[in-house]
Amino acid sequence: MFASLSKAFSAFSGRPFNYIWASLLFLLFLAISLLASFALFLIYFMVASALNFTVDLASVPTLVVIAVVVLIFMFLADGFNGALALAYRKAVAREKISLVEFYTYAIRSALKLFTITLLRDIVWLLCCAPIIILYVYALSDYELMDILAAVIILGITFIIHALFTPALVAAGSGGSSIYNSLRQGFSVLRRKHINFLMTYIIFAFTWVLNFVPLVNLFTIFFAYPVAYSALCLMVESGGGSSRPAVVMKEED
Numbered sequence: 663m664f665a666s667l668s669k670a671f672s673a674f675s676g677r678p679f680n681y682i683w684a685s686l687l688f689l690l691f692l693a694i695s696l697l698a699s700f701a702l703f704l705i706y707f708m709v710a711s712a713l714n715f716t717v718d719l720a721s722v723p724t725l726v727v728i729a730v731v732v733l734i735f736m737f738l739a740d741g742f743n744g745a746l747a748l749a750y751r752k753a754v755a756r757e758k759i760s761l762v763e764f765y766t767y768a769i770r771s772a773l774k775l776f777t778i779t780l781l782r783d784i785v786w787l788l789c790c791a792p793i794i795i796l797y798v799y800a801l802s803d804y805e806l807m808d809i810l811a812a813v814i815i816l817g818i819t820f821i822i823h824a825l826f827t828p829a830l831v832a833a834g835s836g837g838s839s840i841y842n843s844l845r846q847g848f849s850v851l852r853r854k855h856i857n858f859l860m861t862y863i864i865f866a867f868t869w870v871l872n873f874v875p876l877v878n879l880f881t882i883f884f885a886y887p888v889a890y891s892a893l894c895l896m897v898e899s900g901g902g903s904s905r906p907a908v909v910m911k912e913e914d
Contacts, residue, residue: 670891684749741772747834782826
């Protein structure tokens, strides 16, 4: 764990702009995807108005459109997250990813990352659905049951995301196929479960801080890139990847 964090921090200290540039590209394309998603729903609203169709958020057509728009956004966001992992991996090697490379890699890898994410969410739903149903229909009237249910669901979410994160990182930074990514992720969990868990806790903590105003100015451009890079290094070294490990370049 400390070796991965040390390498990531050393690379960041040497050329921080490579990390900052990668973070800026991710935020830029994520914002564009979000605006495009809103535009799709706006087009639906305009078409519905032209056809004199009342847009009701509870209606089936509107719910279908919202679901499709959300899936499209998730598809693009997963691709950009994979490109971000690649950009951080290149930054560890003191290389800067270009805007075109970031975009093309994101589009090319979006399907496999979206598939792994969808598989993760299905597993999450299968695990959490019984708890949600039990709470809604049997335990909602009891005191503190809402807090207990929330804690259990949060714990399950953390575990499932931790189990699938190595595969997502392998698919993103390593460019592995879906099958190889899942296999490499399982290898990491089997061989370096303690080190991975500690690194993942740091990564998850910095990810949460990305949503805290003002604090996120520090985490998005420093703490999160370092934690994410350390995660990429650990998955690469602990998963038995056929790709060569990231080698630090000498300073010019």
